[in-house]
Amino acid sequence: MSILVLAEHQDGALAGATAHVVAAAKAIGGDIDVLVAGEGVAAVAEAAAGLDGVGKVRVADNAAYAHQLAEPMAALIAELADDYGHVLAAASTSGKNVLPRVAALKDVAQISEIIAVESPDTFKRPIYAGNAIATVQSEDALKVITVRTTGFDAVGEGGSAGVEAIDFVADNSQSTFIKEELAESDRPELGAAKVVVSGGRGMGNGENFKLLDGIADKLGAAVGASRAAVDAGFVPNDMQVGQTGKIVAPELYIAVGISGAIQHLAGMKDSKVIVAINKDEEAPIFQVADYGLVADLFDALPELEQKL
Numbered sequence: 001m002s003i004l005v006l007a008e009h010q011d012g013a014l015a016g017a018t019a020h021v022v023a024a025a026k027a028i029g030g031d032i033d034v035l036v037a038g039e040g041v042a043a044v045a046e047a048a049a050g051l052d053g054v055g056k057v058r059v060a061d062n063a064a065y066a067h068q069l070a071e072p073m074a075a076l077i078a079e080l081a082d083d084y085g086h087v088l089a090a091a092s093t094s095g096k097n098v099l100p101r102v103a104a105l106k107d108v109a110q111i112s113e114i115i116a117v118e119s120p121d122t123f124k125r126p127i128y129a130g131n132a133i134a135t136v137q138s139e140d141a142l143k144v145i146t147v148r149t150t151g152f153d154a155v156g157e158g159g160s161a162g163v164e165a166i167d168f169v170a171d172n173s174q175s176t177f178i179k180e181e182l183a184e185s186d187r188p189e190l191g192a193a194k195v196v197v198s199g200g201r202g203m204g205n206g207e208n209f210k211l212l213d214g215i216a217d218k219l220g221a222a223v224g225a226s227r228a229a230v231d232a233g234f235v236p237n238d239m240q241v242g243q244t245g246k247i248v249a250p251e252l253y254i255a256v257g258i259s260g261a262i263q264h265l266a267g268m269k270d271s272k273v274i275v276a277i278n279k280d281e282e283a284p285i286f287q288v289a290d291y292g293l294v295a296d297l298f299d300a301l302p303e304l305e306q307k308l
């Protein structure tokens with residue numbers, strides 16, 4: 001049985017998510033190939049070849065995959081899929097864009113956001129915003145799976161897989177790359193940060209998020225937000241943590257002025273240590289917090305920053 005893992009990469013670097021997906025592939029068991037598709041991706045392929053457990057890296061280095069548009073990526077994977085029993089990608093924005101198309105092209109069901117592998121055909125995945133865990137079994141010959149990266153510890157380095165070029169060039173007449181606008185930040189990426197400090201509606205306005213910046217700078221943390229804070233226009237929506245935002249599981253998550261709605265918890269409750277600062281002692285966030293501080297954030301944050 002062979003497994004194809006779609007490598008995620010940006011700006012010529014392999015994304016950390018891929019090492020988590022390879023870990024999921026290892027849990028399934030079998031030969032693991034990693035597909036690197038893009039333009040000028042030799043360094044990405046080399047990094048993928050160094051991941052523990054990878055047997056082979058297949059590289060489609062062609063202008064057709066330059067911006068990893070979903071249509072040519074899906075066509076490429078569908079072309080290769082007959083060699084495999086499983087195709088895996090991270091349940092990231094890119095993975096969620098590409099894999100459902102692959103499933104449709106191969107006429108199989110997609111299995112979304114697995115968090116555990118029971119056996120090669122049976123997986124666990126959260127449903128109802130993480131309030132229940134479904135165990136799902138697939139009888140499809142090809143299993144197309146997105147992996148919630150927080151569910152699997154990343155594999156390390158130390159592999160020395162061979163690298164093989166793929167000639168297939170997908171014919172894409174459906175979509176065209178126009179432009180991209182990337183948020184620039186010196187902070188760690190929200191999904192990969194070891195410490196996340198998030199603010200909610202209680203922050204009051206976007207200006208007050210500066211109170212979190214000072215703490216984040218001291219802790220080397222990423223800054224996140226609740227949806228209410230995003231919807232109110234305090235901060236951009238790429239900072240949203242939760243069911244319809246990013247799923248994070250850092251070593252430390254500090255929730256400030258966030259009530260703890262289930263949709264927010266769905267995005268952060270697997271964090272190792274959760275700290276909540278809220279002036280309402282009845283706030284549901286305290287039910288999941290390891291450490292709770294009932295305080296006005298406008299008093300607590302400056303004091304915390306000063307003590308740090």
Ligand SMILES: Cc1cc2nc3c(=O)[nH]c(=O)nc-3n(C[C@H](O)[C@H](O)[C@H](O)COP(=O)(O)OP(=O)(O)OC[C@H]3O[C@@H](n4cnc5c(N)ncnc54)[C@H](O)[C@@H]3O)c2cc1C
Nearest residue numbers: 200201202226227228242243244245257259263264279297
């Ligand atoms: C389909 C769907 C998807 C959703 N997806 C998401 C999602 O991905 N992420 C998400 O976050 N939400 C999501 N939501 C919204 C969610 O239900 C909540 O509305 C939202 O999380 C509330 O955000 P909040 O905790 O910041 O605001 P509130 O619930 O208004 O809480 C604000 C908190 O701040 C505290 N506070 C106020 N002032 C202070 C102060 N001075 N000092 C200390 N504490 C203070 C208050 O006591 C309160 O607990 C979704 C909802 C739906 C229906």
